[in-house]
Amino acid sequence: MPQFQSFPLPDAGEGLTEADVVTWRVAVGDRVEINQPLVEIETAKSLVELPCPVDGVVTELVAREGDTVEVGSPICIFDIDPDGPPAPEGVAPVVADPPPFADHVEDAPAEEPAPAASSAPAASSAPAEQEGSGAVLVGYGVKADAAHRRPRNVEVVEQIGGVGDTEYPVLAKPPVRKLAKELGVDLTTINPSGPGGLVTRGDVEQKVKTMSAQTLATYANDDQPWLETGYSNDGGRSTRVPVKSVRKRTAEAMVQSAFTAPHVTEFLTVDVTETMNLVAKLKADKDFADVRVTPLLLVAKALLLAVRRHPEVNASWDDASQEIVYKHYVNLGIAASTPRGLVVPNIKDAHRLPLKALATELQHLTAEARTGRVSPARMADGTITITNVGALGIDTGTPILNPGESAILAFGAIRQQPWVHEGEIQIRWVTQLALSFDHRLVDGELGARLLFDVGRVMNDPAHGLVWA
Amino acid sequence: MAGIGPLSEEGLVRLLNYKGKRVKNAKFASYAEDLTPDDLRGFWRDMMLTRAFDNEATSLQRQGELGLWVASLGQEAAQIGSASVLRDPDYVFPSYREHGVALKRGIDLPEILRTFRGHQHGAWDPAAHRFHLYTLVIGAHSLHAVGYAQAMDWDGLVGSGKPEADGAVICYFGDGATSQGDVNEALIFASVNNAPIVFFVQNNQFAISESTTRQSKVPLAQRADGVGMENVRVDGNDAIAVHAVTAWAMEHARSGAGPVMIEALTYRMGAHTTSDDPTKYRTKADEDYWRERDPIARLEAHLNSLGELPEDFVDSVAAECKEMGKRTREAVRSWPKPPKHLIFEHVYAEPHARVEAERTWFERYEATFADAEVAR
Numbered sequence: 001m002p003q004f005q006s007f008p009l010p011d012a013g014e015g016l017t018e019a020d021v022v023t024w025r026v027a028v029g030d031r032v033e034i035n036q037p038l039v040e041i042e043t044a045k046s047l048v049e050l051p052c053p054v055d056g057v058v059t060e061l062v063a064r065e066g067d068t069v070e071v072g073s074p075i076c077i078f079d080i081d082p083d084g085p086p087a088p089e090g091v092a093p094v095v096a097d098p099p100p101f102a103d104h105v106e107d108a109p110a111e112e113p114a115p116a117a118s119s120a121p122a123a124s125s126a127p128a129e130q131e132g133s134g135a136v137l138v139g140y141g142v143k144a145d146a147a148h149r150r151p152r153n154v155e156v157v158e159q160i161g162g163v164g165d166t167e168y169p170v171l172a173k174p175p176v177r178k179l180a181k182e183l184g185v186d187l188t189t190i191n192p193s194g195p196g197g198l199v200t201r202g203d204v205e206q207k208v209k210t211m212s213a214q215t216l217a218t219y220a221n222d223d224q225p226w227l228e229t230g231y232s233n234d235g236g237r238s239t240r241v242p243v244k245s246v247r248k249r250t251a252e253a254m255v256q257s258a259f260t261a262p263h264v265t266e267f268l269t270v271d272v273t274e275t276m277n278l279v280a281k282l283k284a285d286k287d288f289a290d291v292r293v294t295p296l297l298l299v300a301k302a303l304l305l306a307v308r309r310h311p312e313v314n315a316s317w318d319d320a321s322q323e324i325v326y327k328h329y330v331n332l333g334i335a336a337s338t339p340r341g342l343v344v345p346n347i348k349d350a351h352r353l354p355l356k357a358l359a360t361e362l363q364h365l366t367a368e369a370r371t372g373r374v375s376p377a378r379m380a381d382g383t384i385t386i387t388n389v390g391a392l393g394i395d396t397g398t399p400i401l402n403p404g405e406s407a408i409l410a411f412g413a414i415r416q417q418p419w420v421h422e423g424e425i426q427i428r429w430v431t432q433l434a435l436s437f438d439h440r441l442v443d444g445e446l447g448a449r450l451l452f453d454v455g456r457v458m459n460d461p462a463h464g465l466v467w468a
Numbered sequence: 469m470a471g472i473g474p475l476s477e478e479g480l481v482r483l484l485n486y487k488g489k490r491v492k493n494a495k496f497a498s499y500a501e502d503l504t505p506d507d508l509r510g511f512w513r514d515m516m517l518t519r520a521f522d523n524e525a526t527s528l529q530r531q532g533e534l535g536l537w538v539a540s541l542g543q544e545a546a547q548i549g550s551a552s553v554l555r556d557p558d559y560v561f562p563s564y565r566e567h568g569v570a571l572k573r574g575i576d577l578p579e580i581l582r583t584f585r586g587h588q589h590g591a592w593d594p595a596a597h598r599f600h601l602y603t604l605v606i607g608a609h610s611l612h613a614v615g616y617a618q619a620m621d622w623d624g625l626v627g628s629g630k631p632e633a634d635g636a637v638i639c640y641f642g643d644g645a646t647s648q649g650d651v652n653e654a655l656i657f658a659s660v661n662n663a664p665i666v667f668f669v670q671n672n673q674f675a676i677s678e679s680t681t682r683q684s685k686v687p688l689a690q691r692a693d694g695v696g697m698e699n700v701r702v703d704g705n706d707a708i709a710v711h712a713v714t715a716w717a718m719e720h721a722r723s724g725a726g727p728v729m730i731e732a733l734t735y736r737m738g739a740h741t742t743s744d745d746p747t748k749y750r751t752k753a754d755e756d757y758w759r760e761r762d763p764i765a766r767l768e769a770h771l772n773s774l775g776e777l778p779e780d781f782v783d784s785v786a787a788e789c790k791e792m793g794k795r796t797r798e799a800v801r802s803w804p805k806p807p808k809h810l811i812f813e814h815v816y817a818e819p820h821a822r823v824e825a826e827r828t829w830f831e832r833y834e835a836t837f838a839d840a841e842v843a844r
Binding site: 009 | 527535742836837
């Protein structure tokens with residue numbers, strides 16, 4: 001009785017994933033022999049004629065001329081027992097894969113990275129499992145879903161470790177071993193950088209550096225240690241340091257601000273899970289590969305969007321002329337703790353920047369602040385400010401306005417918390433926002449609307465599209 | 469040879485022209501004198517069988533049964549002609565295209581395909597066949613071959629005064645390999661140590677897609693001049709001339725007189741491998757020129773001109789070829805999936821701590837699969 005067998009498209013090169021069917025050399029009903037020309041296909045590399053794999057009769061051409069077919073999908077079906085008795089009534093035909101192919105599929109490489117001893121449990125390894133190695137000797141790439149996986153016993157996987165973890169001693173030359181011993185460094189704690197996993201002298205020295213705690217006086221680029229200009233009295237129990245430099249400016253600014261602008265602070269607790277998801281997505285985005293994507297970036301964007309809806313807050317009280325100066329640009333200040341003290345550099349014309357450019361600017365600003373080299377121009381003419389108190393692990397605060405501005409947003413720590421989400425208690429990413437504003441020109445309602453809008457975008461970044 | 473290009477046919481040793489007519493050669497004709505019509509028919513049969521196997525393997529790759537195939541199409545005379553002079557004490561280091569040589573060394577040809585199906589790195593006992601495993605790294609085996617040859621010399625298996633007992637090494641590689649550092653080191657080492665070895669270069673004119681003209685300004689055999697080594701260029705599509713030249717060279721090496729380099733100028737009629745498309749780098753005119761110089765057709769014409777290719781013999785060879793194809797196909801499809809631990813076998817001759825550790829780890833790893841039936 002008829003015995004049907006399919007012919008899956010073979011990989012005619014090495015690592016090809018698909019080919020175009022160019023010309024069929026046979027038609028349905030043709031009697032065919034092993035190795036007679038069957039079909040011409042075009043791969044990424046060449047035009048190739050496939051010889052017929054069986055003796056029999058062609059019963060179906062699954063792929064048509066011009067079709068692009070994936071390697072492994074059937075292109076035609078043969079009856080390999082055309083001369084036997086006909087099939088009994090009512091028996092549905094079954095098309096078999098040729099036996100060797102079943103074998104190949106099962107044996108396909110699983111692209112499984114060797115599990116490391118410290119590999120994280122299932123949840124966090126999920127994204128890694130979606131990536132193939134991508135490595136092919138010759139060819140045009142591997143399909144992302146090309147790997148056929150064998151079922152794993154997940155609990156066991158974590159226990160087996162790597163070959164190198166358990167089976168081999170640490171490799172290091174004798175003088176390096178001696179040095180490590182003298183410095184009290186445990187060689188097994190070092191990540192070797194030498195050829196073949198050899199621990200080098202440099203590795204040991206590097207390790208020592210990370211082991212020693214840094215003293216206050218040795219922070220990078222700190223050309224003015226905080227006690228250096230001071231003098232000691234009462235027997236060394238205290239040091240008197242003249243108020244100057246950043247400290248002096250900070251003090252003046254805070255006094256001026258706190259005692260001229262009547263401050264009001266409002267608070268809002270927000271579920272920012274969607275923002276965190278967006279951060280993760282952008283981190284994986286090629287376009288953002290060369291910048292740091294942080295929650296702060298998205299808060300900045302949210303604030304800029306909210307300011308656009310409530311431009312009245314982006315203003316300044318000019319006491320001398322008794323005027324309110326509404327700014328038609330946003331110079332977005334970011335409060336930064338530097339080696340020299342608190343400074344508030346700002347991103348000029350931040351309202352014009354697309355997200356990527358904003359990220360770049362933010363990164364420049366942070367880098368400058370970290371070295372303590374922030375130019376006065378950088379700090380001049382700010383219009384509104386964010387203070388990222390969450391970076392210090394703080395939930396929120398009541399920030400004092402940067403002089404000349406009317407609003408400042410405190411961005412608290414983002415924590416996983418139980419939260420009522422869609423009617424159920426779930427673990428969500430939650431943060432607190434606090435907005436201080438100058439009540440002389442910003443009323444409670446305006447402040448509330450601004451804060452609420454920032455929260456809305458943080459809660460659902462898609463809202464930014466609605467306003468854009 | 470001075471002043472001629474790397475593909476020049478000038479000065480090639482040739483005993484049959486491409487129409488199958490015998491031509492004279494003062495130095496080498498004597499080495500072909502004792503070839504009987506029976507011997508020549510044997511050459512023809514072996515070339516036909518090699519080609520039948522080769523074609524079947526190409527088809528099997530196109531049907532998805534092999535990962536890759538390296539065809540010997542067009543190089544049969546160079547392989548059968550040279551291998552026909554080899555004896556038991558000789559030892560062969562092939563590269564990866566020497567299917568005709570394998571046949572002459574008693575390898576059951578389908579066994580070669582275990583490697584190309586991804587089952588095994590090598591499927592025969594090299595010591596038993598005096599035929600090393602295929603080496604895929606271009607030219608790497610030339611150094612192994614020189615080492616083996618020197619060891620044969622030190623073991624007194626060369627130039628012993630009993631010519632029948634003496635042996636030598638023959639090492640096969642292609643034109644592309646002559647551009648490799650390994651091969652040049654091997655030539656130097658063999659020369660200064662007078663190693664009993666014949667380097668047999670099948671100049672098939674292409675290193676994958678790179679023409680020999682892009683690898684050398686002079687005939688490849690002249691590489692040997694640079695290290696002071698005997699050398700000769702032969703028409704690689706003339707089985708009789710290749711036989712004669714190799715007979716001379718092997719005698720030279722076995723006697724202890726030192727190494728020889730043979731350049732057999734041939735033509736790779738097929739692709740480099742099944743992953744290659746030669747139409748992208750050579751012309752149809754070029755292929756047609758060489759198709760007319762098909763080594764099998766040439767010997768066939770010669771035998772026919774002698775009236776020494778009777779129909780019944782042709783028929784029996786045709787049947788053998790058909791059987792070779794069928795047997796090859798059936799063998800490939802019958803092989804079970806090889807056990808995974810096989811990869812740890814034959815890495816070192818003796819037990820080795822690292823391999824053992826890796827084997828142990830792999831067993832544990834395999835055991836983590838729910839379908840862990842293959843973990844030994």
